[in-house]
Amino acid sequence: MTEEIAVVPGDGIGQEVVPAAVRVLEAVDPGFSFVEAEAGDAVAAARGTPLPESTVETVEAADATLFGAAGETAADVILPLREAVGSFANVRPARAYPGVDALRPETDLVFVRENTEGVYAGHESDLGEGVTTLTRVVTESASRRIAEFGFAYAAERGADVTVAHKANVMRTTDGQFLHAVDAVASEQGATYDTELLDAMATKLLLDPSQYDVIVCPNLAGDVLSDLAAGLVGGLGLLPSGNVGAENGLFEPVHGTAPDIAGEGVANPSAAILSAAMLLSHLCHDGEAARVRSAVEAVLEDGPRTPDLGGSATTDAVAGAVIDRL
Numbered sequence: 410m411t412e413e414i415a416v417v418p419g420d421g422i423g424q425e426v427v428p429a430a431v432r433v434l435e436a437v438d439p440g441f442s443f444v445e446a447e448a449g450d451a452v453a454a455a456r457g458t459p460l461p462e463s464t465v466e467t468v469e470a471a472d473a474t475l476f477g478a479a480g481e482t483a484a485d486v487i488l489p490l491r492e493a494v495g496s497f498a499n500v501r502p503a504r505a506y507p508g509v510d511a512l513r514p515e516t517d518l519v520f521v522r523e524n525t526e527g528v529y530a531g532h533e534s535d536l537g538e539g540v541t542t543l544t545r546v547v548t549e550s551a552s553r554r555i556a557e558f559g560f561a562y563a564a565e566r567g568a569d570v571t572v573a574h575k576a577n578v579m580r581t582t583d584g585q586f587l588h589a590v591d592a593v594a595s596e597q598g599a600t601y602d603t604e605l606l607d608a609m610a611t612k613l614l615l616d617p618s619q620y621d622v623i624v625c626p627n628l629a630g631d632v633l634s635d636l637a638a639g640l641v642g643g644l645g646l647l648p649s650g651n652v653g654a655e656n657g658l659f660e661p662v663h664g665t666a667p668d669i670a671g672e673g674v675a676n677p678s679a680a681i682l683s684a685a686m687l688l689s690h691l692c693h694d695g696e697a698a699r700v701r702s703a704v705e706a707v708l709e710d711g712p713r714t715p716d717l718g719g720s721a722t723t724d725a726v727a728g729a730v731i732d733r734l
């Protein structure tokens with residue numbers, strides 16, 4: 410059965426790195442069919458909306474989506490698209506590669522971040538007279554769901570789980586989060602460690618090798634995964650997935666990179682590694698592994714794009730990855 414992949418390049422270097430990643434997917438040939446759809450600043454200018462209904466329908470109907478980036482309209486595009494795939498987990502691997510300068514070359518970890526609630530649930534109020542408030546939402550069901558996903562993700566990889574929290578201060582909300590994680594762990598016979606998220610920030614910086622899979626609430630995951638991105642050297646390398654029960658949307662962590670857009674020199678590695686995550690998500694594990702090792706080989710031996718000190722184009726790097734498949 411042919412699986413359908415929605416391809417939404419968006420703006421800026423999304424237009425360059427997503428087609429490169431699609432070329433790699435075509436070369437590894439898991440039997441996908443691709444449906445391209447528009448989103449972002451350019452379509453907003455042309456059609457009056459950054460996210461046409463037809464794009465949402467294409468993403469909903471597809472088995473998975475490969476997304477690039479959106480510029481000014483990013484929030485109007487990516488939040489509804491994450492919702493369209495029913496995403497509840499944001500998966501962000503941060504891994505250093507031989508051949509790429511990294512602050513902490515031993516880094517190899519994955520954030521599994523709850524991405525539907527917490528302080529990003531949107532309940533802010535202005536009470537007047539200079540007083541504003543924010544309500545943090547943590548539900549048992551969402552906490553259980555991210556824990557189940559995180560433990561399953563770790564088990565597949567034979568990885569240890571660390572749960573980041575701040576339940577010593579946010580006793581009710583992170584207390585519930587931890588309680589739900591613990592209940593899931595005992596049901597599944599899984600083990601895990603916990604870490605206060607502020608302490609984890611320091612430990613990540615000093616010795617990231619102590620972590621494998623980090624399961625965490627929304628804001629903590631947002632901040633700590635950016636910290637980890639800084640350990641591995643280069644936005645052009647970081648893939649991510651927004652995973653739901655039936656569907657998923659995969660995208661490089663970087664944005665539209667307006668400073669280099671249109672020059673054909675963006676590093677396609679993050680987009681290609683996002684495509685590898687898409688392959689794993691659809692259980693094409695063999696193909697995913699081939700893509701990952703091809704990217705690794707090219708990062709080590711070149712050719713490299715200018716962000717990694719080389720002078721190769723996006724297409725040349727994608728072509729080299731395809732040659733290594």
Ligand code: ATP
Nearest residue numbers: 479480644645663664665666667668669675676716
């Ligand atoms: P946006 O608002 O869309 O996020 P930005 O200006 O924040 O745009 P990013 O895409 O977040 O830009 O990139 C930040 C920096 O990292 C830029 O200097 C950009 O050129 C560089 N960069 C990001 N992604 C890549 C890539 N794939 N290849 C090379 N350089 C990149």
Ligand code: MG
Nearest residue numbers: 663664665666
């Ligand atoms: Mg940015």
